[in-house]
Amino acid sequence: MTTPKVLISDKMSPKAAEIFRERGIQVDEKTGLGKDELIAIIGEYDGLAIRSSTRPDADIMDAATNLKVIGRAGIGTDNIDKDAASARGIVVMNTPFGNSITTAEHAIAMMFALARQLPEADASTQAGKWEKSKFMGVELTGKTLGLIGAGNIGSIVADRARGLKMKVVAFDPFLTEDRAVEIGAEKVDLDGLLSRADFITLHTPLTDQTRGILGRENLERTKKGVRIINCARGGLIDEAALKDLLESGHIAGAALDVFGEEPAKENSLFGTPGFVATPHLGASTTEAQVNVAIQVAEQMADYLLTGAVTNALNTPSVSAEEAPRLKPYMTLATKLGLLAGQLAHRGIKRVSIEAEGALAELNMKPVTAAVLAGMLRPISDTVNMVNAPFMARERDIDVAEVRHDKEGDYASLLRLTVETSDGVRSVAGTLFGDNAPRLVELFGIRMEAELDGPMLYIENEDKPGFIGAVGSTLGQAGINIGTFNLGRRAGGSDAVMLVAVDDEVNADVMATIKTLDGVKNVKALTF
Numbered sequence: 175m176t177t178p179k180v181l182i183s184d185k186m187s188p189k190a191a192e193i194f195r196e197r198g199i200q201v202d203e204k205t206g207l208g209k210d211e212l213i214a215i216i217g218e219y220d221g222l223a224i225r226s227s228t229r230p231d232a233d234i235m236d237a238a239t240n241l242k243v244i245g246r247a248g249i250g251t252d253n254i255d256k257d258a259a260s261a262r263g264i265v266v267m268n269t270p271f272g273n274s275i276t277t278a279e280h281a282i283a284m285m286f287a288l289a290r291q292l293p294e295a296d297a298s299t300q301a302g303k304w305e306k307s308k309f310m311g312v313e314l315t316g317k318t319l320g321l322i323g324a325g326n327i328g329s330i331v332a333d334r335a336r337g338l339k340m341k342v343v344a345f346d347p348f349l350t351e352d353r354a355v356e357i358g359a360e361k362v363d364l365d366g367l368l369s370r371a372d373f374i375t376l377h378t379p380l381t382d383q384t385r386g387i388l389g390r391e392n393l394e395r396t397k398k399g400v401r402i403i404n405c406a407r408g409g410l411i412d413e414a415a416l417k418d419l420l421e422s423g424h425i426a427g428a429a430l431d432v433f434g435e436e437p438a439k440e441n442s443l444f445g446t447p448g449f450v451a452t453p454h455l456g457a458s459t460t461e462a463q464v465n466v467a468i469q470v471a472e473q474m475a476d477y478l479l480t481g482a483v484t485n486a487l488n489t490p491s492v493s494a495e496e497a498p499r500l501k502p503y504m505t506l507a508t509k510l511g512l513l514a515g516q517l518a519h520r521g522i523k524r525v526s527i528e529a530e531g532a533l534a535e536l537n538m539k540p541v542t543a544a545v546l547a548g549m550l551r552p553i554s555d556t557v558n559m560v561n562a563p564f565m566a567r568e569r570d571i572d573v574a575e576v577r578h579d580k581e582g583d584y585a586s587l588l589r590l591t592v593e594t595s596d597g598v599r600s601v602a603g604t605l606f607g608d609n610a611p612r613l614v615e616l617f618g619i620r621m622e623a624e625l626d627g628p629m630l631y632i633e634n635e636d637k638p639g640f641i642g643a644v645g646s647t648l649g650q651a652g653i654n655i656g657t658f659n660l661g662r663r664a665g666g667s668d669a670v671m672l673v674a675v676d677d678e679v680n681a682d683v684m685a686t687i688k689t690l691d692g693v694k695n696v697k698a699l700t701f
């Protein structure tokens with residue numbers, strides 16, 4: 175394996191580079207690159223470690239011909255085109271907890287800043303004005319804090335706010351009543367929150383559903399004198415409406431750490447009375463930055479060196495212990511998927527993926543992803559383990575995973591049962607001695623075959639002389655046979671043959687084989 179190479183393209187704690195080097199990974203740190211500059215060099219790298227400034231999009235990923243993983247030292251991944259990454263098989267991972275306390279503390283700091291007008295009072299005092307009567311504040315005790323988004327950061331904010339004797343109400347469609355009780359918040363709908371909250375703080379990701387969640391209409395429905403804090407993402411609030419409502423006095427204060435356009439060197443809100451701004455500092459503490467740098471570097475190094483996947487947004491997790499055990503099963507799964515996909519004549523409607531024996535004890539999600547990647551490869555040049563589950567869903571393929579407790583004939587077995595409009599057919603395989611994948615059953619017929627290189631699949635009536643006829647047709651065409659794998663349905667006249675050939679079989683030879691007496695179906699396969 176060649177030494178993987180990682181580019182760190184945003185400012186990060188030196189811990190990240192240190193860890194990459196300790197793990198034997200080459201690392202370059204080049205921050206502040208323009209898009210074209212990044213495109214010019216990204217082809218060299220296997221990994222890209224970023225924060226929020228680098229915005230990897232489809233153009234950058236097209237140039238990133240070796241890129242296997244993008245690691246976000248932080249939480250939000252709205253700066254990464256995840257569909258483009260998935261389509262190219264690039265794993266996207268983040269560090270979901272490393273900066274959450276720090277960000278929650280920033281939201282609380284912003285709340286105090288608004289309640290006591292700290293930034294304006296500071297500027298005025300340092301300007302020698304001593305305007306004691308101008309800066310009349312409000313107490314937090316007894317006030318209602320409305321949380322929009324009660325995930326990791328929102329829950330920490332709720333905990334701190336309760337420590338300040340505030341009443342916490344939360345709007346989050348995914349928050350259960352039990353969890354609301356646990357975090358000490360009352361679950362409410364958005365209207366209830368807008369009408370009751372004295373302070374509103376946002377803690378959702380930026381998605382198509384949350385974009386503009388505090389648009390003009392919702393801002394107008396807030397309680398008069400409300401104070402609003404946004405340490406989540408700029409696109410959640412309508413900035414123009416916020417400015418109008420601050421100027422009209424309906425909103426008493428707003429503190430934004432994040433903006434629709436960043437870096438926000440200019441913004442219409444700047445200078446508005448009651449407005450407080452910080453330059454996306456939510457995650458900027460020494461502690462949080464060390465946490466996320468260590469975590470992102472460890473996760474990326476694990477993936478590049480061992481295949482272990484942690485905190486990925488577009489592919490199932492695989493632990494460092496599981497990765498080496500799963501690897502041969504993934505190869506088996508891909509090969510069986512390829513076989514099933516190549517032999518399916520019509521669109522696949524349903525696939526059942528069954529595990530027996532040792533495999534049934536392992537994490538099935540990556541195995542399923544590998545099956546689907548193999549199965550869809552005949553119809554897609556771009557499918558891979560990362561995007562295969564999405565592609566299967568897009569094609570309405572129903573995917574079922576089944577684990578069997580019972581021991582079968584093999585130490586482990588993987589069986590795929592594929593349903594198309596032509597019927598239901600299954601293939602099964604196992605791992606032999608040195609973890610070598612082997613097919614052991616094809617459409618209910620027992621046979622043992624390695625699935626490798628170009629192969630010919632032939633279904634025929636079981637008649638004397640048939641094998642010889644196939645052999646001589648291939649021989650006359652100058653095609654060398656590697657292995658001949660035969661199987662026969664018990665008691666019946668159906669036989670199947672998988673022939674490993676050294677070279678691909680051309681259309682003329684295929685046509686000749688199709689004319690042999692007893693042939694029912696012929697297909698050229700590749701693995």
Ligand SMILES: NC(=O)C1=CN([C@@H]2O[C@H](COP(=O)(O)OP(=O)(O)OC[C@H]3O[C@@H](n4cnc5c(N)ncnc54)[C@H](O)[C@@H]3O)[C@@H](O)[C@H]2O)C=CC1
Binds near residue numbers: 249431455
């Ligand atoms: N200012 C900064 O420097 C930082 C900002 N952030 C931002 O904070 C966001 C939240 O982070 P976490 O709490 O760790 O994420 P999380 O995933 O733990 O929580 C997000 C919550 O939002 C909720 N949610 C999703 N859609 C919603 C909707 N339509 N309405 C209401 N709630 C909805 C989810 O159910 C979830 O509970 C991140 O996505 C990131 O954008 C995170 C870290 C630092």
Ligand SMILES: O=C(O)C(=O)COP(=O)(O)O
Binds near residue numbers: 227247248249273455
């Ligand atoms: O973790 C997040 O989502 C953040 O917004 C932090 O952004 P940053 O890493 O400070 O650019």
